[in-house]
Amino acid sequence: xxxxxxxxxxxxxxxxxxxxxxxxxxxxxxxxxxxxxxxxxxxxxxxxxxxxxxxxxxxxxxxxxxxxxxxxxxxxxxxxxxxxxxxxxxxxxxxxxxxxxxxxxxxxxxxxxxxxxxxxxxxxxxxxxxxxxxxxxxxxxxxxxxxxxxxxxxxxxxxxxxxxxxxxxxxxxxxxxxxxxxxxxxxxxxxxxxxxxxxxxxxxxxxxxxxxxxxxxxxxxxxxxxxxxxxxxxxxxxxxxxxxxxxxxxxxxxxxxxxxxxxxxxxxxxxxxxxxxxxxxxxxxxxxxxxxxxxxxxxxxxxxxxxxxxxxxxxxxxxxxxxxxxxxxxxxxxxxxxxxxxxxxxxxxxxxxxxxxxxxxxxxxxxxxxxxxxxxxxxxxxxxxxxxxxxxxxxxxxxxxxxxxxxxxx
Numbered sequence: 001x002x003x004x005x006x007x008x009x010x011x012x013x014x015x016x017x018x019x020x021x022x023x024x025x026x027x028x029x030x031x032x033x034x035x036x037x038x039x040x041x042x043x044x045x046x047x048x049x050x051x052x053x054x055x056x057x058x059x060x061x062x063x064x065x066x067x068x069x070x071x072x073x074x075x076x077x078x079x080x081x082x083x084x085x086x087x088x089x090x091x092x093x094x095x096x097x098x099x100x101x102x103x104x105x106x107x108x109x110x111x112x113x114x115x116x117x118x119x120x121x122x123x124x125x126x127x128x129x130x131x132x133x134x135x136x137x138x139x140x141x142x143x144x145x146x147x148x149x150x151x152x153x154x155x156x157x158x159x160x161x162x163x164x165x166x167x168x169x170x171x172x173x174x175x176x177x178x179x180x181x182x183x184x185x186x187x188x189x190x191x192x193x194x195x196x197x198x199x200x201x202x203x204x205x206x207x208x209x210x211x212x213x214x215x216x217x218x219x220x221x222x223x224x225x226x227x228x229x230x231x232x233x234x235x236x237x238x239x240x241x242x243x244x245x246x247x248x249x250x251x252x253x254x255x256x257x258x259x260x261x262x263x264x265x266x267x268x269x270x271x272x273x274x275x276x277x278x279x280x281x282x283x284x285x286x287x288x289x290x291x292x293x294x295x296x297x298x299x300x301x302x303x304x305x306x307x308x309x310x311x312x313x314x315x316x317x318x319x320x321x322x323x324x325x326x327x328x329x330x331x332x333x334x335x336x337x338x339x340x341x342x343x344x345x346x347x348x349x350x351x352x353x354x355x356x357x358x359x360x361x362x363x364x365x366x367x368x369x370x371x372x373x374x375x376x377x378x379x380x381x382x383x384x385x386x387x388x389x390x391x392x393x394x395x396x397x398x399x400x401x402x403x404x405x406x407x408x409x410x
Contacts, residue, residue, distance in 0.1 A: 003092065004032070004090045004091060004092030004170075005032045005033055005034045005090050005091065005092060006026055006031050006032070006033050006034075006091075006092055006093045006094065006095060006118075006166055006167075006170055007033075007034050007036050007049075007085070007088070007091055007093075007094045007095075008022055008023050008026070008033050008034065008035045008036065008095055008096075009036045009038055009081070009094060009095070009096035009097075009106050010035075010036075010037075010038065010096060010097045010098060010102060010106075011037070011038055011039040011040070011098070011102055011105075012035070012037040012039055012045030012046065012047050012051070013037075013039040013041055013043050013045055014039075014148075015097055015098070015102070015148055016045060016046060017150055017151050018097055018148055018150075018151065018155070018159060019035050019047075019097065020035070020046070021151060021156070021159055021163075022095060022097070022159055022162065022163045023035055025159075025160055025163035025164065025167075026095075026163050026166065026167055029163070029164065029167035029171070030167070030171065031092070031166070031167050031170050031171065032092075033048075034048040034049055035047040035048050035049070036048070036049040036054060036081075036084075037049065037050055037051040037054070038051060038054060038077055038081055038102070038105055038106065039051045040065060040066065040070070040073035040074060040076075040077050041066070042066040049084075051065075051077075053084075054077065054080050054081055054084045055076075055077060055080050056080070057080045057081075057083040057084040057087070058076055058077075058079055058080035058083070059079075059083075060076075064076045064080075065077045065080055070101075074101055074104060074105050077105055078104070078105045078106070078108045078109065079108075081105070081106065081108075081109040082108055082109040082112050084109075085109050085112070085113060086112065091113070091117065092118070092170045093117065093118035093119070093120075093166050093169055093170045094110055094113065094117070094118070094119050094120070095119075095120045095121075095122070095162060095163070095166045096110070096120070096121045096122070097121070097122045097123070097144070097148055097159070098121070098122075098123055098124075098148070099123070099124045099125070099147065099148065100124065100125050102123075103121060103123040103124075103125055103126075103133055104132075104133070106121065107121060107132075107133040107134070107135075107139060110137065110139050111134075111135045111136070111137040111139065113137070115137065115138050115225075116138070116174070118166060118169035118170055119137070119138065119139045119140065120139070120140045120141075120142065120162055120165060120166050120169075121133070121139055121140070121141050121142070122141075122142045122144050122148075122158065122159060122162045123141055123142070123143070123144060124143075124144050124147055124148065126141040126142055126143040126144070127143040131216065131217055134217065135217060135220060136217050136218075136220035136221030136222075136223075136224050137221075140165075142158065142161070142162050142165075144158055145158060179208045181206060181207050181208040182207055182208065182232040182233070183207070183208040183209075183210055183225075183230055183231050183232060184203070184207045184208070184209060184210065184231060184232060184233045184234065184235060184394075184398075185210050185211075185212060185222040185223075185225065185226060185231045185233075185234050185235070185236075186199060186200065186209055186210070186211045186212065186234075186235045186236070186237060187211075187212050187213075187214045187218065187219060187222065187235075187236050187237055187238040187239070187273070188211050188212070188213060188214065188237065188238050188273075189213070189214050189238045189240055189273060189274045189340070190298075190341075191273070191274055191277070191340035191341040191342055192237055192238045192273035192274055192340060192341075192381060192382065194341070194382040194387075195237055195273065195381050195382045195383075195386065195387045195390070196211060196237050196238070196387075198384055198387035198388070198391075199235055199237065199387045199390050199391050202387065202388060202391035202392075203235075203391050203394065203395070206395070207233075210222070210225070210231065214238040214239070214240050214241050214251070214273070214274060215241070215251040216241050216244065216251040216252050216253055216254075218241075219241050219253050219257055220253070220254070222234070222260075223256070223257070223258075223259060223260035224260075226260035226261070226264055226266055227260050227263060227264065231266070232266065232267075232398075233266050233267040233268070233394065233397075233398050233401070234260070234261060234266060234267070234268045234269070234270075235269050235390060235391075235394050236258075236268065236269065236270040236271070237270075237271050237273045237381070237390065238271075238273030238274045239257075239270060239271070239272065239273060239274065239275060239315075239319065240273060240274025240275060240277060240279075241253035241257060242257065242275065242315045242318060242319065243274065243275060243276075243277060243278045243279075243307050243311070243315065244278055244279055245257075246278075246307075246311050246314050246315055246318070247278040247290075247305070247307065247311055248278075248287065249278040249279040249280055249305075250279050250280060250281060251279045257322070258319070258322035258323065258326070259322075261326050261328060261330070262322065262325045262326050262327075264328070265326070265327045265328035265401075266328055266401070267328055267329045267394065267397040267398050267400075267401040268323075268326060268328060268329070268330045268331070268397075269330075269331045269332075269333065269390055269393050269394045269397065270319075270323070270330075270331075270332045270333070271332065271333045271334070271335065271381060271386075271390065272334060272335060272339045272355070272358065272381060273339060273340065273381055274339060274340055275307060275312065275315060275339045275355075275358060276306060276307055276338070276339040276340050276342065276343040276349045276351070276354070276355070277296075277304040277305065277306060277307065277340065277342065277349060278290075278304065278305040278306075278307060278311075279298075279302060279303075279304060280302070280303045280304075280305065281301060281302065281303065282300060282301055282302075282303065283295065283297055283303045285303070286303055286305065290305055293305050293306060293308075294306035294348060294349065296342065296348050296349070304342070304349075306348070306349045306351060306354070307354060308354060309351075309353055309354040309357040310357075311354075312354045312355065312357045312358035312361070313357045313358065313360070313361040314361075315358060315361075316357070316358040316359065316360070316361025316362035316363075316364075316365060317361050317362075317365050319332075319362060319365075320361070320362045320364075320365025320366040321365060323366055323372065324365070324366065324367045324372070326372065328371070328401060329371050329372075329397035329400055329401050330371065330372040330373070330397075331373050331375060331393045331394075331397060332362070332366070332373070332374050332375065333375045333377060333386070333389060333390055333393065334359050334362075334374065334375065334376045334377065335377060335379050335380055335381040335383070335386050336355075336376065336377065336378050336379065336380075337378065337379050337380030337381070337383065337386075338350060338355065338380040338381060339355060339381055340381065340382075341382060343355065343380075344380050359376070362374065375389075375393070377389055
C-alpha cells in the first residue's frame with residue numbers, strides 16, 4: 001500500500017455503488033482509501049467518514065448542513081468539507097464523483113488543497129464550462145458521459161480509468177522540484193507572446209519564470225501562488241482580464257485582481273498587454289449590443305472585440321486604484337506603439353486614441369511616489385526594447401525589495 005490515503009468523495013445516499021467500486025479498484029492497485037460521505041440528508045451510509053462527521057466541521061455545526069433546504073445544505077456541506085480536508089494529514093490524493101450539485105459541493109474543498117496534490121473529479125458537467133469548478137487550481141475533470149445512476153457497461157470503464165489514473169499519480173509521485181532561483185510570475189496571451197518570451201530570456205538566468213495564461217483563472221492562479229509565498233515577484237505583462245471584467249467577456253478577472261501585490265508588497269512590474277481586446281466565444285455568441293464593433297475571429301471558438309476609449313478609461317482608473325494600494329515597489333510601463341500584435345499600425349485593433357485614453361486615466365489616478373512609478377516608452381509591447389525595459393525594471397526593484405545575496409549574480 002502507498003503512504004497515506006486517497007479520499008474518495010461523494011454522496012453515499014445516491015452514489016454508494018460507484019464510490020465502493022472506485023475504492024475497490026484503488027485498493028486492488030495497492031492504494032489505501034477512505035470513502036467520505038458528503039450527503040446532505042443525514043441518513044446513515046457505508047463510509048469510513050460519515051456525513052455527520054464532515055458536517056460537524058461547519059462553523060455553526062452539523063445543523064447548518066442538515067437544514068432541509070437543498071441549496072443551503074450543499075453550500076454548507078461544501079464549507080464543512082473544505083474545513084474537514086484542511087485538518088487531514090494523510091491525504092495522498094482526492095477523487096470525487098458527482099452531478100452538478102455534487103460537483104459544486106466538492107470542488108471548493110479541492111481548490112483549497114495544495115497545488116500538486118492529485119485531484120480528480122468525475123462529473124456529468126465536465127464537458128461544459130469547468131472554470132467555476134477548477135478555478136485557479138490543478139483539478140483534473142473527467143466527463144462521466146452517462147449520468148451516475150448505478151454501474152453499467154460504460155460507467156464501469158470510465159470510473160475504472162479514473163481510479164487507475166489516480167492510482168498512477170499516487171503510486172508514482174513527481175519528485176520535489178528544487179530550484180535555487182526565486183520564482184516569479186508572468187502573464188501572457190497569444191498576442192503578447194513575443195514580449196513575454198523575451199522577458200523570460202532576459203530573466204531566466206536569475207529567476208524561475210512561471211508564465212500564466214491570462215484567461216481569468218490564470219491571473220487567479222498566479223496571485224494565489226504570490227499570496228502563499230511561492231512566487232517572489234510579478235511581471236504582469238498582460239492585464240487583458242480587466243477587459244472582460246469591464247465589458248462582459250468570457251475570461252474576466254475578479255475584483256481582487258492585483259490583490260496579491262497589495263497584500264504581500266511583492267515587487268511588481270505591470271503593463272498593458274491585451275488591453276485592446278475583449279474575449280467572446282464563437283462569433284454568434286457575441287452580444288447583440290456589440291455586433292457592430294470591431295471584431296476579429298481569433299479561432300472558431302474565440303472572437304475578439306476591440307476595446308473602446310470609454311472602456312480603456314475605466315480600466316485605467318481601476319488599475320490605478322489597485323496599484324495605489326500597493327506598498328511595495330511598483331513600476332507600470334506604458335507602450336506607446338500598441339498593446340498587442342493586433343494593436344499596431346495596419347493591424348485590425350490599432351487605435352492610438354483608445355490606448356491614450358487608458359494612459360490618461362491611469363496617469364490621473366495613479367499616485368506616483370519614489371516606489372510607485374508610471375513609465376512611458378516609445379515602443380510597442382512586443383518590441384525587443386520594451387521587453388528589455390520590463391526585465392530591467394524588474395531586476396532593479398527586486399534588488400531593492402529583497403536580499404539577493406543567495407541568488408546567482410546578474
